[in-house]
Amino acid sequence: MEEDWQRDLEHWLEPYLQKLGNKTRRRMCPAYIAGLIGPGDRKSIQPMAARADALSYDRLHHFIGAGIWDSAPLEATLWRQADELVGGDKAWLIIDDTALPKKGKASVGVAPQYATVLGKNANCQTLVSVTLASGEVPVMLGLRLYLPESWTSDTARMERAGVPEDFRAYRTKPDIAVEEIDRVIAAGVRFGCILADAGYGLSAPFRQALSARGLRWAVGIPRHQKVYPADVQLIFPVAGRGRPRVRHVPDVKSRAAHAMLEEVKWRKVSWRRGTKGRLTARFAAMRVRIADGAPQRIGAAGAQHMPGEEAWLVGEHRSNGERKYYLSNLPADTAIKDVAGAIKARWICEQAHQQLKEELGLDHFEGRSWTGLHRHLLMTMMAYAFLQTRRLAQAGRKKKSLRTSASTEHARHPTSHH
Known part of the structure; x- marks a missing residue:
């Protein structure tokens, strides 16, 4: 042999x-x-x-x-x-x-x-x-x-x-x-x-470099990564006094990923069959705009990142009580099962x-x-x-x-x- x-x-x-x-x-x-x-x-x-x-x-x-x-x-x-x-x-x-x-x-x-x-x-x-x-x-x-x-x-x-x-x-x-x-x-x-x-996913230049090359990606992020709702609007704020504002600002504040997902329904998702049956965990997902655009001073909030590209924000609630967070630029019509499948495929490396x-x-x-x-x-x-x-x-x-x-x-x- x-x-x-x-x-x-x-x-x-x-x-x-x-x-x-x-x-x-x-x-x-x-x-x-x-x-x-x-x-x-x-x-x-x-x-x-x-x-x-x-x-x-x-x-x-x-x-x-x-x-x-x-x-x-x-x-x-x-x-x-x-x-x-x-x-x-x-x-x-x-x-x-x-x-x-x-x-x-x-x-x-x-x-x-x-x-x-x-x-x-x-x-x-x-x-x-x-x-x-x-x-x-x-x-x-x-x-x-x-x-x-x-x-x-x-x-x-x-x-x-x-x-x-x-x-x-x-x-x-x-x-x-x-x-x-x-x-x-x-x-x-x-x-x-x-x-x-998340060691790579937390890097805005890394995510942006992949998107600039027309690549699809799904990456881990820290729970405090800031995001905006997908329907965030850019408006000219009305200045109370002084010169009128010349730059757009978002009409809502960005929020930490974990806080944004608190209001979303978590549900059990199975992404593939393992050796001991179906692999499942609880997931929550929503479309957001990532807060990784150019930094800009926004009123009393100081310098904030402007809304960047639209993406999926995903939370995973594991059976051991751990919660993990992810961003992905997979298309908006991608089934949550497929988004979860992409996120979970990383373990093989x-x-x-x-x-x-x-x-x-x-x-x-x-x-x-x-x-x-x-x-x-x-x-x-x-x-x-x-x-x-x-x-x-x-x-x-x-x-x-x-x-x-x-x-x-x-x-x-x-x-x-x-």
């Missing part, structure tokens, strides 16, 4: 290996990925080399850390395969981040920062992740390191870690996410809607992060350089895509054999009535 998957892997990697040219690199790439997939608790270079007789540590280390080769053609191949596997109008493009806890200060991008996985501040590297998913099948397309300001303000430190010139300016995580989305679109990857949690860490050593890399880290990340994503391809092929074979046995049964007893 083991030789079976390794033979499959060699065949599956062929389009990647063509892009690597050099014979040694063409040998190291499958060896590295087989090391990530194969047995063993630790998936850093030394133990992987120790487990494979034919591999020298030096060659494997050189391939990932110092070898001169371009990862872009391999990435392009990964994206093409991911699109063939799960791309399409019904696919989701999910933006998230994941933390790799680290000791010391020398590894590129490592700093005390909030780690979502741990739910607290920790010394770690943070990766912005891009996942293409259809139904319950995710394929990871991108993992890009976020550099905190403690790094981008220290040129010598970035030089030591080999951070390329193009990546040395400080970028927020939403900035990185938009750059990655642009690259995915330019590569022709197909998806219907972008999903992100967390499962992908977990599998990449637990099964494929995503967080085991011990090198310190930008190039080494990103090549390791690419290899783990390729390993994951290979496993997803195999899982789908096996599921397809199972379905086919079930259909075949059913039709055989029917051929045997064509007149039986059920």
Whole structure:
């Protein structure tokens, strides 16, 4: 069975290996990925080399850390395969981040920062992740390191870690996410809607950048995000004294998302079938205008954000008592079940992060350089895509054999009535 998957892997990697040219690199790439997939608790270079007789540590280390080769053609191949596997109008493009806890200060991008996985501040590297998913099948397309300001303000430190010139300016995580989305679109990857949690959804520039590109999105927001009713009107206020007003102002005040939904009816919505039956929660939804337009002084209220684009405001009341809030620019005639389905589809990328860490050593890399880290990340994503391809092929074979046995049964007893 083991030789079976390794033979499959060699065949599956062929389009990647063509892009690597050099014979040694063409040998190291499958060896590295087989090391990530194969047995063993630790998936850093030394133990992987120790487990494979034919591999020298030096060659494997050189391939990932110092070898001169371009990862872009391999990435392009990964994206093409991911699109063939799960791309399409019904696919989701999910933006998230994941933390790799680290000791010391020398590894590129490592700093005390909030780690979502741990739910607290920790010394770690943070990766912005891009996942293409259809139904319950995710394929990871991108993992890009976020550099905190403690790094981008220290040129010598970035030089030591080999951070390329193009990546040395400080970028927020939403900035990185938009750059990655642009690259995915330019590569022709197909998806219907972008999903992100409140870490990205709270950023007005992020939401506006997606809308400006004509993209559909559904994102988490903090409960205090301000919104206006959808029918808000812009009026010229009458000045009691002094010069007449020259700018429009809204005829009502903006309100926090949670307060706005208090008056709306909450109802039970089921969005899909899970392993233990239908998945349901209580939802409330209404059309609003987001308070993320230009700031303007409005009477005694001081500077307020003007009404921006119209969107769905959604509240979710979970069975554990937790309430979550979301915004989405899905069309006004979208059924609430479908809006809820989009919001809830995001969890699949967390499962992908977990599998990449637990099964494929995503967080085991011990090198310190930008190039080494990103090549390791690419290899783990390729390993994951290979496993997803195999899982789908096996599921397809199972379905086919079930259909075949059913039709055989029917051929045997064509007149039986059920």
